Amino acid sequence: MKSPHMTSGFKLIIAVLALVASLPAYAALEIFACEPEWAALSKELGGDKVSIYAATTAKQDPHRIEARPSLIAHTRAADLLVCSGSELEVGWLPVLLQTSGNDKVQVGKPGYFMASDFVRKLELPSAVDRAHGDVHPYGNPHIQLDPRNIGRAAKPLSERLAQVDPANAAYYQARYKDFGSRWEKAIAEWEQRAAPLKGLRLVPYHKDSVYLIDWLGMVEVMNIEPKPGIPPSAGHLSDLLTKLTQQPADAIMYSAYQDPKAAGWLGERTKLPVVMLPYTVGGTPEAKDLYSLFDDSINRLLKAKK
């Protein structure tokens, strides 16, 4: 004898089970990319075998991200973290790792990939002291603006993809081969096109373009920030004006995620062109992927040079 209650109870359980079973399982390899450039590189190398979550956008300062609930949920689901490393994410990534309950992406696991481990870093500080601002003890972490660094990170990343998803190892290897040769060609083209930029004297807002400046042989005259991570005061800006008369520059520069006010103020008074660079994929409407990121950065600098 079945009671009507029992029947409906069973029906409910079966319905719930059916619903759970019909939920899309995470079929593809789940990648958590801390910054848009690593999401773009993961896409180049992983193709349709990976599903990518970009934790930040080009409009956000990667130093100052909140460990939001949504980021924890996505860290929980990740098979592979792809980040800059070198303490760029020190203010938020540790919280994500500690609270996510995901063993696959902890430090030292194959699922933990820090791109800056594979490049030669600039600005290794000889003294680590916060009197110098928010100094990164492992060198400048904004490595993505030298395309050769992206190339250097691509190979180990493709190997890492193959390691965490061995079933598709051949696929990742083929994608890397293809990307590697296209990327090398692109670098040669950019270098040729950017040749006139050599020696261009720039005043960037933050020390986040040193790799671009180093790559193209440009010169960083000074920064708008008095110290890394310290916003400029009005007094500091007027000091900069004086300094700029002694150390002439060609252009003032800031990144998409930074407040344009200080750069605009300086530009107005010095009559120097003010360039906004995308900094990463998505920073400008033109910078849609890794290729257009460099196309657009070079275009904008060339325009300022005129």
Added chain:
Amino acid sequence: MFKQTVLAVAIVLAMALAAAGRAQTSPQLEDIRKQIQELKDGSDARIQALEKQLKDAEASTAKAQAAASEAQSAATQAKQTAEAKQAPAATQPTSSNAFNPALSLILQGGYYNASQDPNTRSITGFLPAGELGLPERGFYLGETEITLSANVDHLFYGQATLSIDNGNIGAEEAFFQTTSLGHGFTGKAGRFFSGVGYENSQHQHNWDFADDALVQQSFLGSNLKVDGVQVSWIAPTPLYLELGAEGGKPVEFPFPTSDHNANGLQVATLFARLGGDIGVSNSYLVGAWALQAKNSAVDQPVGFVDGVTGVSNLANGGNTKLWGLDFVYKWAPEGDRVDRNFKFIAEWMHRSFDSTLTYAAAGPGTQSGDFTANQSGWFVQGIYQFEPAWRAGLRYGQLDEGSYDLGPGLAGAPGLAPPDFTPKRVSAMLDWSPSEFSRFRLQYNQDNSQTGTTDNQIYLQYILSLGAHGAHKF
């Protein structure tokens, strides 16, 4: 270590190459080949790269049969390339200090100005005088916090936060937690801030005001610490869902340890949180929790007695049950909080505690019986960062003395009723943070938490953070 070896080998190789270039003898090249063969077991990609360079160098060495100087320069170049390739290895810290835990130090203190003597301040119906944790008037040194943390090994992470306060050093938190359970599970054991509510697990230096909300202070004692275990689980969903439970022994007021020398759990909690983003600029977190504590201490919590006359003894507290809801909303344009951002926090808590009361009313004899107090409290606060270094905030909180359920033994006891008073406090603050590591705050409280008097409180406070870069929770 391995990278060092590779670097050393690279330099040796490059030097050998230079020598080979000069001498143009094959035995040395043979030697190098042998070394490479030995290294092959490591099967590192870098070795392969070096091998390729060696082959290149060999080629140039062959060519150099005619021009020795050319070979020399090729070898030097190979050496430079090898060194450049290995440069990252040289940047890694190599001493045993590299394994030291991250160390951070928080300095706090300031100046406190109040119209009432802090030693006599109480929260009517909730906390007796002396339990409010107010600083002395004038200059004061706040809690100095030292935190050490590191991964213990491949399975565990450990952290200790020691607080130094008026000459006492205490373990604020000292716990280890798992990193390798997977499937969203994390286990924690030791002494830790309970996961209930929102404010409770925030360290003092991370508060948005110099003091905590009335309800937090009265029901959980700033930060409810637990000596015990915690398990939490994050659901495998894009929406953040966390479920957690704790069991152990509560530490300090309002759940003192003095009489918790007993087997089993003295406190157990359950909590759940749900959170996510709305677009790129908004995010939220809502939580619900419940706590049950065996409160075997004789005189705790006695705060409510203040303002009620005639109570001679509040004996052997029974269970304390707490439950609460919390809500956090944060906004930042485009999700970038550097220039401007806003956060809103609201919490509500309810407390119900049982005890046995001996009541000496006017007249002969006493009455004794069971007693349950049902109380609640809430606060709301908003903090707006209007400039990169400047934030302003407002907070309002109040407590509701609720009702007393009297057992048969106390029925009709005259005067045994909640004081007809609602403790309230309004706070306004302005703080300046010249960098991520320093903050200076001015705060004003209009404190009406004690019946009959208003205390105008002014804090001038500093919070400095030295050492390891702190990573804060949402």
